[in-house]
Amino acid sequence: MNIREFSRPVQAEKLNESLAKQFGQRINLDEFTLEQLHTARNKLRTKLSQVETMESFNSVQNETYQKSKLMLDVLNAAISERGDISDESIDESIVTEGAEDQAELVMAAKEMVDGGPIDVLTGDYLAELTMTILFNQKMQRGEDKGYVGTFLKQVKAVAKSCKEQNIKIVTNAGGLNPSSMANEIEKILDELNISLKVAYITGDDLMPRMDSLKDKGESFLNIDKNIPIDKSGCQTLTANAYLGAWGIKEALDEGADIVVCPRVTDAAVVIGPAAWKFNWKRDEYDALAGALAAGHIIECGCQATGGNYAFFKEVPSFDNVGYPIAEIKNDGSFYITKHPGTGGLVSTGTVTAQL
Numbered sequence: 001m002n003i004r005e006f007s008r009p010v011q012a013e014k015l016n017e018s019l020a021k022q023f024g025q026r027i028n029l030d031e032f033t034l035e036q037l038h039t040a041r042n043k044l045r046t047k048l049s050q051v052e053t054m055e056s057f058n059s060v061q062n063e064t065y066q067k068s069k070l071m072l073d074v075l076n077a078a079i080s081e082r083g084d085i086s087d088e089s090i091d092e093s094i095v096t097e098g099a100e101d102q103a104e105l106v107m108a109a110k111e112m113v114d115g116g117p118i119d120v121l122t123g124d125y126l127a128e129l130t131m132t133i134l135f136n137q138k139m140q141r142g143e144d145k146g147y148v149g150t151f152l153k154q155v156k157a158v159a160k161s162c163k164e165q166n167i168k169i170v171t172n173a174g175g176l177n178p179s180s181m182a183n184e185i186e187k188i189l190d191e192l193n194i195s196l197k198v199a200y201i202t203g204d205d206l207m208p209r210m211d212s213l214k215d216k217g218e219s220f221l222n223i224d225k226n227i228p229i230d231k232s233g234c235q236t237l238t239a240n241a242y243l244g245a246w247g248i249k250e251a252l253d254e255g256a257d258i259v260v261c262p263r264v265t266d267a268a269v270v271i272g273p274a275a276w277k278f279n280w281k282r283d284e285y286d287a288l289a290g291a292l293a294a295g296h297i298i299e300c301g302c303q304a305t306g307g308n309y310a311f312f313k314e315v316p317s318f319d320n321v322g323y324p325i326a327e328i329k330n331d332g333s334f335y336i337t338k339h340p341g342t343g344g345l346v347s348t349g350t351v352t353a354q355l
Contacts, residue, residue, distance in 0.1 A: 012077035018140065019074060023067045029078050037082075041075040044068060070140055108301070109154035112323055113161045115339035120273040121162065123151065123171035124266050124299045131238045131263065134175040146176035147184075155185055155258070159194050162257070170248055170269045174200060174260040176238060182260045199256035201247040204263040206239040246282070248272025267295025274328045290332025297336055297354050298324040304336060304354040305344035315350075317343040 012029060020026040032040070048068055112121055125148045138146040151173035162169060174181045182200040189196055206213070214220070220229035229236065240263035249272045251259045261269065274280070274291040297304050304324040306315040322342025328334040336351050338344060 012074055012081055015070065015074045015077055015140075019067070019070045022070065023063070025067070027071065027074050027078075029074075032078070034079065034082055037075055037079050041072065041079060044072050044075065048072060066136065069136060073140065107157075108323055110157045110161075111339070111342075112325075113158045113165070113167060115322075115342070117165075118167060118325060119277070120168045120170060121158070122169075122269040122273070122298075123154070123173060124269055125151065125171065125173045126175060126263060131176065131240060134177075135237045138176060144177070144180045147178065147181035148173040148175055151181070152184055152188060156188050156192070159189060159192055159196065163194050163196060168252060168256075168273060169258045170252075170261070170273055171259070172261040172264050172269060174262050176205070176240075176262070178202060178260045178262045185258060185260065196257040197255050198258045198260065199251035199254065200260040201243065201251065201262060201264070203247070204240045204243050206241055207236070210236065210239055244268055245271035245275055245288075249275040252276035266299045267292045270295030270298065270326060270328075274332075277328075278330045284332075287330070287332030290334055291328055293355070294326035294328055294334045294336070297351055298326050300354065302344060304350060305338050305342075305346055306350050307344065309345070309350045309353050311349060314347070315343075315345045319343045 016026045016029070029037075048065070109121060109123070112118060130148075134146045134148070151171055155169070158167075158169075161167070178200040179202065182198050185198050189198070214230070221227065222229070222232060243262070243264045245264070245268040248259050248261065248264070248268060252273060253276060259272070271288060271291040274294075275288070278287070280287050300308070301323050302308075302321045305322055306312070306318070307321055309315065312318075320342055321344035322338030324346070325337050325339070326334050327337060336346055338346055344350075
């Protein structure tokens with residue numbers, strides 16, 4: 001795309017003002033060509049990714065990191081608002097469990113929906129560090145943020161097919177703000193003229209209850225240092241309880257097509273749909289345990305299909321590695337497979353390695 005003339009993007013300028021106000025620095029966007037913006041953005045993304053995946057929790061709270069995050073937001077907005085659609089999949093800079101390039105993440109959902117028959121499309125986005133990153137997003141972009149924006153791209157890509165094939169979608173991409181994400185999904189569905197029922201789950205946020213819980217004797221001991229939270233010297237940014245699968249089952253029982261979850265257990269996005277499909281009760285422990293195992297195998301995507309396998313020479317091809325599928329039976333037993341025509345490998349070895 002050749003861009004001959006452009007005005008400075010309003011959203012980028014707004015973020016630039018925030019950068020100047022918070023850190024006394026701004027980016028002179030008029031001096032950058034589109035190619036230079038891409039280069040600067042990619043370098044900054046690489047730097048941030050290294051911090052988010054390799055450094056300590058405290059590293060994402062320091063000023064240098066926060067400034068770099070906001071600079072990345074400015075560059076993303078500038079690229080987007082100059083009309084460059086070649087990189088339209090980039091919305092947030094989020095590092096998740098089993099994270100890949102954002103564009104590949106968008107394609108993953110479409111490949112799963114279009115690649116063969118499935119009943120439920122699930123997505124696990126939340127590593128522990130991700131919650132802090134989403135908190136930073138809310139602070140920088142507004143209280144209506146705090147969710148994994150990439151998922152909205154995926155919904156837009158697969159909504160029509162999911163409607164036609166009656167595929168349910170269950171995800172924890174709601175992060176710190178599942179209600180806001182549900183609202184954004186409904187806007188996308190309205191734009192596409194697609195009627196799907198969207199549900200969201202709440203109840204994990206403990207921040208409003210922290211003082212009352214401490215008054216009742218909960219000390220929130222650090223399991224490594226055995227120090228109560230009040231003596232940790234740290235500021236509490238987020239506090240979220242891990243919810244289970246039963247809210248998901250209830251939402252599906254009520255006819256939801258898309259269920260947006262906050263912080264739920266990694267396997268809950270698989271256990272919930274299985275419990276809904278077979279109407280399991282809370283004491284059907286063997287069946288539930290089977291679904292739990294299936295959920296933990298497929299939660300990190302291609303790690304179960306050869307992507308995290310020491311004996312990589314056994315894998316026929318790493319080209320277009322297929323994402324894992326759990327075929328769960330009424331008794332909780334299951335098979336792990338992948339769509340035909342995809343690369344990677346599903347074997348006792350790859351599944352055992354992921355477990």
